[in-house]
Amino acid sequence: MTVLIAIQSAFEIWTIPDDYVERIRRQFPEHTFLHARTDEETLAACGDAEVLFAGHITRAQLTAARRLRWVHSPAAGVGGMLFPEMLGSPVVITNSRGMSAGTIAEHVLAVTLALFRRLPHAFRSQAAREWAQDAIGREGNRLLAGSKVLVVGLGAIGSAVAHRMTALGARVSGVRRRATGDVHGEWTVAPAERLHDLLPDADVVVLSAPHTHETRQLIGRAELAAMAPDAILVNVSRGQLVDEAALVDALRSRKIAGAALDVFVDEPLPPGSPFWTLPNVLITPHTSGFRPDHWDAATALFAENLRRFAAGEPLLNVVDKEAGY
Numbered sequence: 001m002t003v004l005i006a007i008q009s010a011f012e013i014w015t016i017p018d019d020y021v022e023r024i025r026r027q028f029p030e031h032t033f034l035h036a037r038t039d040e041e042t043l044a045a046c047g048d049a050e051v052l053f054a055g056h057i058t059r060a061q062l063t064a065a066r067r068l069r070w071v072h073s074p075a076a077g078v079g080g081m082l083f084p085e086m087l088g089s090p091v092v093i094t095n096s097r098g099m100s101a102g103t104i105a106e107h108v109l110a111v112t113l114a115l116f117r118r119l120p121h122a123f124r125s126q127a128a129r130e131w132a133q134d135a136i137g138r139e140g141n142r143l144l145a146g147s148k149v150l151v152v153g154l155g156a157i158g159s160a161v162a163h164r165m166t167a168l169g170a171r172v173s174g175v176r177r178r179a180t181g182d183v184h185g186e187w188t189v190a191p192a193e194r195l196h197d198l199l200p201d202a203d204v205v206v207l208s209a210p211h212t213h214e215t216r217q218l219i220g221r222a223e224l225a226a227m228a229p230d231a232i233l234v235n236v237s238r239g240q241l242v243d244e245a246a247l248v249d250a251l252r253s254r255k256i257a258g259a260a261l262d263v264f265v266d267e268p269l270p271p272g273s274p275f276w277t278l279p280n281v282l283i284t285p286h287t288s289g290f291r292p293d294h295w296d297a298a299t300a301l302f303a304e305n306l307r308r309f310a311a312g313e314p315l316l317n318v319v320d321k322e323a324g325y
Contacts (some may be wrong), residue, residue: 001310002067003028004049006036007074013290014055016074020295027303031310051309053302056080062089070315072305074298075289076100076157077238078319079211086321093319094305098156099297100289104208104236105160107288109144109168111260112204115232116142120282142203145169150202152218153209153237154189155325161206162187173198177214199226204234211238212324219243224250232258236288239264248274251281262288 005024007016018035025033034049036042039058046052046065053072062068068091071081076097086093114120118136125132149165151158154176162172163186172187175195190198195218199205205227209215219233220243227233233256235242244265250256258280264273267286275281291297305315319325 001030001050002032002034002048003051003053003306004034004036004042004045006042006045006052006054008037008039008042009055013287013294016298017295020299024299024303024306028306031306051306057086059083059085062086062091070094070309072096072302074302076325077211079238079240079324082321082324092315093321094315094317095319095325096298096301097317097325099301100291100294101156101160103291104157104288105164107262107284108161108206108208108234108236109164111234111262111282111284112206112232113144114282115258115260116144116147120279124279143169146171147203148173148201149204149206150175150198151187151206151208152195153207153215155208155210157236158206158208161208165204170204173202196223196226199223200228202227202231204232207233207235207237207241209237209241210325211240214324216240217243219247221246221249224255227256229255230257232256232260234260236262239267244275248278251278254280258282260284262286 005016005021009015021035034045036045043061043064046061046068048067049065050067051070052065052068055073055075057071062085070092073095076095078093078095081093118139118141121132121136121139145168147170149170149172151162151172151174154162154174158174162174165172166186174187174189175192175198176189177192207219209218218241224246247259251259260282261275262284263286269275269283275283301316308315
């Protein structure tokens with residue numbers, strides 16, 4: 001079997017290191033492995049590939065990949081792969097959902113606590129050598145315990161967030177496409193159509209839903225207007241879930257208290273973006289999902305699925321291409 005590994009990015013941390021490619025080769029000596037480091041190399045090499053291990057695939061690559069039967073993504077989100085030609089093809093897609101749930105959940109805790117404890121203000125004051133005790137005191141610290149946290153999307157990531165928030169004393173509710181009642185009795189779950197009913201009571205709104213046609217700009221002007229003035233928005237999903245222009249307006253006018261944003265529509269975030277200079281925004285550069293053993297975990301999952309694929313066994317994390325996750 002011919003396997004093409006094409007996990008490349010403009011960012012080093014999301015590009016598979018060469019030694020991990022060699023590790024997979026040694027693990028499966030019966031297969032032929034190709035390694036592409038650019039989209040052009042992928043296009044040139046994909047003609048013979050039956051398996052593609054990659055974070056994205058273009059229309060031209062899919063057309064050229066005449067023998068392709070299966071694509072495995074090292075990420076959870078595969079929305080960029082689901083163009084019409086892929087939806088109409090028999091190619092199976094699997095992803096790495098759940099792999100980074102723990103590290104993303106800890107990131108959500110970190111940025112929520114940072115905003116609740118006014119740490120961005122403290123960091124700015126430290127850089128300016130200003131003793132900001134009175135200023136931060138007027139803003140007031142907030143407690144996570146007793147706060148109401150609304151988690152939008154209760155997959156692996158959202159559930160991990162809900163578990164950790166509950167453990168720290170927050171009152172958690174969740175919104176998911178398929179709501180079946182309480183989860184472990186720890187938090188309540190509502191169907192997606194109840195989002196507007198739940199937004200006004202939330203102190204923290206966490207976005208952890210996949211990017212699909214249904215979730216695009218899920219948080220727009222109406223949703224931001226429904227949120228409480230002291231609420232904060234945390235987005236660790238995809239930038240496309242938010243109407244960014246509406247969010248900038250809501251933050252500038254203090255219709256909501258703040259936002260912690262790890263993802264954006266355009267990445268890297270352009271230097272001219274107003275998000276950079278808004279004092280009530282905490283920006284992280286799409287790093288919430290990276291864990292110290294990221295490539296160990298990503299390649300281990302792919303290796304298990306490759307073993308299953310070769311043996312004709314059911315694959316892990318098969319994506320419903322129509323649903324988008």
